Amino acid sequence: MRLTFSKMHGIGNDFVVLDCRNDAFALDETQIRALADRHTGVGFDQLLSVEPARDRSCAFYYGIWNADGSPSGQCGNGVRCVAAWLHRAGALAIGEDVRLESPSGPVTVRLLSANEVTVDMGEPDFEPVASGMAFVPAADRYIFTMTPGSPPGPLAGSAPEAGVVSMGNPHAVVLIDDLADPSLAVFGPAMSTHEHFAHGANIGFVRQRDRAHLQLRVHERGAGWTQACGTGACAAMAVLHRRGDVDNRVHVQLPGGTLRIDWAGPGHTLWMTGPAAFAFEGTWPVPASSDETAG
Template sequence: MQLRFSKMHGIGNDFVVLDCRQHEFPLDAVQIRALGDRHTGVGFDQLLSVEPARDPSCAFYYGIWNADGSPSGQCGNGVRCVAAWLHRAGALAIGENVRIESPSDPVIVRLLGAHEVTVDMGEPIFEPARIPFEVAAAADRYDIRVGNETLEIGVVSMGNPHAVVVLDDFHEPLRMQSGPLLSTHERFAQGANAGFVQPLDRTRLRLRVHERGAGWTLACGTGACAAMAVLHQRGEVDDSVAVELPGGTLRIDWAGPGHTLWMTGAATFAFEGEWPVPAAMT
């Protein structure tokens, strides 16, 4: 079986996008891992499918799978790529607001240009049980034991769970050591994306994210939203923040509780191709 795909990225966070509007999603977890292998497959941080909407209030549905074959609830860079893909397919006009269904909650996307998208990511969720994060009572800071260290974290859901660690020195070795441990910590029942953020001033942050199921990525859209939301909750950043990631910069806008959070950034096509699904997998 030849599987047609589009390769895309959102400031370096890379995706394979499959058109499943006319047929069911064709891969299982083993096949997803094979396709995601950067040596013997195509390679990606996440796999995205564009499908008919389940929710009648939405125009389309998009599925999300990590490179290890596990499903994901949300992907901020991914939804921008889905929007750009829909525009190229003739299903989304520049300037048009469209409601798209994700595995967690619907989002509203608007194309500012063929390769720039702004997304209403919903209101950040801080209630521990809804993230989910195991703790006795809600707070804006929590201590958590990770390896031989105790870290102070903020937790939030942006459709997927996030742990946010504030660093004075962005190049601390702690970041590389703690990211994988924090992503799989037992207090996060579904795992978590671990974000390490250095505030540069009230309008600029520097961020690196270890994503559950994908590892260290060049960019994480929901991670940028989570870092801004946690610091905004503490009163440490303004309502509009530029988040600098290894792959590029995202703008995050949030006016606080009672308001939805908006993320704006690029979506780029890399190439189109066909992948021969190995016969043993079909």
């Protein structure tokens, strides 16, 4: 069996997109990991499947899997790529608002051009349970200090605060002065799997330049350090906005490029705007599934 795919990226956050509108998604975790391998497979941060919608109010459904084969609830850069893919497939027009169904619920997308998409990401959810937190912070319901179990290094020694928010997937946002701090290499993965989070979390380290500009690095659960994280940019803006530190429009610079995030605060949905790009098309020989190998 050979699998036809599109390779895409949103400011460096890269994806393999599969057309599952007529044929059901059929890869297991072992096959996803093989496809994700950057040396022997195709390579990606997330795998996206475009499928018929389950929700009748939506035009299509998109599934999301991390490089380690685990499922994900939402992907900001990914949904922009899905919208651009649908446009190239003739299923979405420029200027048209369309509801797409994600694993965490519907989102509205609008194509500004063939390769520029704005997405209604919903309202940020600061309730700890939404991020799978195993406890409620005593001092505040969305800010807590990472002291228990912290790894060694300058960051752990300063006990940084982390703002926790769900954008359809769990995020913890740490405000930091130096994004090149070498302890991030240890602290990011450790925090992503910290006991505070029942199912892990995406960890964003953000440096604030001013009220309208942020710099961000994200360690994604199931994928590791990525060139960009759309929901991470949304989470960083939402946490700092709730603290009163940023305005209603913020440009977030990530290693792969910049996203624009607009949020007017509680009672309003958050919008993310950025590019989506095609890299190449290809076919991949699918290895036997783990069940077939075991049999």
